[in-house]
Amino acid sequence: MxxxxxxxxxxxxxxxxxxxxxxxxxxxxxxxxxxxxxxxxxxxxxxxxxxxxxxxxxxxxxxxxxxxxxxxxxxxxxxxxxxxxxNKESYKLSxxxxxxxxxxxxxxxxxxxxxxxxxxxxxxxxxxxxxxxxxxxxxxxxxxxxxxxxxxxxxxxxxxxxxxxxxxxxxDLELEYDSQTTDHCGTCTACIDACPTQAITEPYVVDGSKCISYFTIELKENIPTEFKGKFDDWMFGCDVCQDVCPWNRFSKAHSEPLFNPHPELLSMTKKDWEEITEDVFEKVFKNSAVKRTKFSGLKRNIDFLKNQD
Incomplete structure (x- = not known):
């Protein structure tokens, strides 16, 4: 060697x-x-x-x-x-x-x-x-x-x-390099078919400006009304394309204690989210990636979901 x-x-x-x-x-x-x-x-x-x-x-x-x-x-x-x-009766978080x-x-x-x-x-x-x-x-x-x-x-x-x-x-160290693996998507189009906002415009191409993750995290202004009713209850991020992927049936639970959620997070219902206060937000999302959208951003997303009609 x-x-x-x-x-x-x-x-x-x-x-x-x-x-x-x-x-x-x-x-x-x-x-x-x-x-x-x-x-x-x-x-x-x-x-x-x-x-x-x-x-x-x-x-x-x-x-x-x-x-x-x-x-x-x-x-x-x-x-x-x-x-x-x-909880299944909840707005969803990636x-x-x-x-x-x-x-x-x-x-x-x-x-x-x-x-x-x-x-x-x-x-x-x-x-x-x-x-x-x-x-x-x-x-x-x-x-x-x-x-x-x-x-x-x-x-x-x-x-x-x-x-x-x-x-x-x-x-800056030379090492032995690995070789690429092959594509195993085959003829499957589960992710394309399931995307709630049709953000996957063609195989391997995602229009970021139509993605639920973009709207709920990156977009700073109001979410366009044309997307009402298309968010499938996602309030931060979206996992739909991954959830439907056949390869994810092999997913196994992580073993990183820091990735475990705050106990309240899993049990909160839609009503709890709609009534969330800044104090609860700070407690449940202490050191969380959700801080990126801030309390005001999460509230905007929840209000958008609440007023779907």
């Missing part, structure tokens, strides 16, 4: 110990195939009001512009599939937002992994990324052999479906 293989193996073993679902490694280089796709998606305004998607186009496609002299992109998956879901904000949880694990690499391998420089910079997470995870990008544009694996977070370490 040469050094590149040995180091890659060391990193993967430690990633597993830290609780990551899986770890894959690819060569840090320009994402040639993704460049025209990203350009077309932006030109078609499928990012809606997410202006930040237009920034740093080159950096999104080339990790060497993010980390000087980078050689490898280490992609990691962290499971968030819950053991229990919300499963990834049940517990502590994933940025905090994963950042700590990535720091530990980078420290481990520096202690065990030597003078290695790198940066950790969790949605925190212009990195095409799914493209790198697919390139690293962790899964394929499904028709709903999420990363999919045959073993555990798609309910996991993706993060990266970009480092």
């Amino acid at each position: 040469n050094n590149k293989q040995l180091h890659a193996q060391l990193i993967k073993t430690e990633a597993k110990r830290l609780g990551f679902l899986s770890c894959g490694i690819s060569k840090a280089q320009f994402l040639e195939a993704e460049a025209p796709r990203l350009e077309k998606w932006l030109n078609n305004n499928m990012h809606g009001q997410m202006q930040y998607m237009e920034n740093h186009f080159d950096k999104r496609l080339d990790p060497t512009k993010l980390v000087e002299d980078s050689k490898s992109v280490i992609s990691l998956l962290l499971n968030y599939y819950p053991s229990e879901e919300q 499963k990834y937002a049940y517990g502590t904000d994933y940025h905090f949880v994963i950042k700590e694990k990535l720091k530990s992994l980078l420290n481990f690499i520096q202690e065990e391998i030597g003078d290695v420089h790198g940066r950790a990324f969790v949605d925190s910079a212009p990195v095409l997470d799914k493209a790198w995870a697919a390139k690293s052999g962790l899964g394929w990008i499904g028709k709903h544009s999420n990363l999919l694996t045959q073993q555990v479906g798609s309910f996991y977070f993706i993060a990266e370490l970009i480092v």
